[in-house]
Amino acid sequence: MAMVATDAAAATAPAPAPAADGKLPEAEKPAAYASYNGASAAGAGAGTVARSRGGGGGGVVDSVVARWRREDMLDKSPLALHAAAAVFALVALVLVATNQHGDWMMFDRYQEYRYLLAIAALALAYSLAQAVRHWRRMRGGVDPISGPSGRLIDFAGDQVVAYLLMSAVSAAVPITNRMRSAVINTFTDATAAAISMAFFAFVALALSAVVSGYKLSKQTYM
Numbered sequence: 001m002a003m004v005a006t007d008a009a010a011a012t013a014p015a016p017a018p019a020a021d022g023k024l025p026e027a028e029k030p031a032a033y034a035s036y037n038g039a040s041a042a043g044a045g046a047g048t049v050a051r052s053r054g055g056g057g058g059g060v061v062d063s064v065v066a067r068w069r070r071e072d073m074l075d076k077s078p079l080a081l082h083a084a085a086a087v088f089a090l091v092a093l094v095l096v097a098t099n100q101h102g103d104w105m106m107f108d109r110y111q112e113y114r115y116l117l118a119i120a121a122l123a124l125a126y127s128l129a130q131a132v133r134h135w136r137r138m139r140g141g142v143d144p145i146s147g148p149s150g151r152l153i154d155f156a157g158d159q160v161v162a163y164l165l166m167s168a169v170s171a172a173v174p175i176t177n178r179m180r181s182a183v184i185n186t187f188t189d190a191t192a193a194a195i196s197m198a199f200f201a202f203v204a205l206a207l208s209a210v211v212s213g214y215k216l217s218k219q220t221y222m
Contacts, residue, residue, distance in 0.1 A: 078154065079134040081208040086127035088201035089165075093120040095194035105187035112171045113191065116198060119168040123201050126161050130154070151216045158209035165202040169195055 096117045099107040107113040133145070145153060172195050180188045 076138070077211050078208055079131055079138060081204045081211070082127045082131040082134060085201045085204035085208070086124055086131055088197045088204060089120050089124040089127055092194045092197035092201065093117065093124055095190050095197065096120065099187055099190045099194070101185075101187050105185070107191070110175060112175050116168040116172045116194065119164045120194070120198055120201075123161050123165055123198075123205070126157060127201070127205065130157070151212060154212035155209060155216050158205045158212055162202050162205040162209060165198050165205065169198050169202065172198075 096107055096113055099105075099113070107117070133150075136142075172191065176188060176191050176195060180192065
């Protein structure tokens with residue numbers, strides 16, 4: 001009888017009055033509603049955190065990839081620059097050595113052109129040796145010369161040969177300009193082209209010296 005009375009009282013109890021805006025009071029909201037909204041808020045917060053972490057991780061990955069690309073470029077640039085210098089020096093050497101047209105148009109009659117020929121040969125030998133060395137290093141993964149010594153040789157050798165090339169170009173330019181002011185022919189054209197090739201070889205070795213200097217400055221001794 002007591003149980004029946006309790007159920008009857010519950011059935012006849014008045015329902016809670018809604019608020020002015022038609023919503024149930026906070027205390028009267030079903031538990032399922034509260035748990036659902038709590039889960040949604042928690043999920044939204046977790047998604048925001050995950051997105052923020054994902055963005056930071058993407059920035060770190062991009063930074064690492066950019067660093068790898070930069071190091072790869074610095075690793076390959078000595079081979080490309082020395083190979084380019086060897087090609088330019090070879091062209092300059094051939095142009096000077098074959099510039100023989102009789103009478104005054106003989107390169108060996110002028111010490112400036114003999115000096116240009118000698119320096120072009122030196123630049124060719126040095127650049128070719130360095131290109132072969134770096135090719136073997138990249139192919140086999142082992143540098144014939146140890147790391148610190150190799151970087152120092154690159155830095156010093158590139159600067160010395162680049163300076164010699166520039167001095168040869170500076171010596172050959174004035175006499176070539178004097179000749180071309182009087183006459184322009186095959187001889188003066190060939191010497192002008194040889195000077196240009198020697199200058200391009202100087203640029204390639206100068207850039208290689210910059211790369212070598214950067215690597216040397218980043219070298220650790222611990």
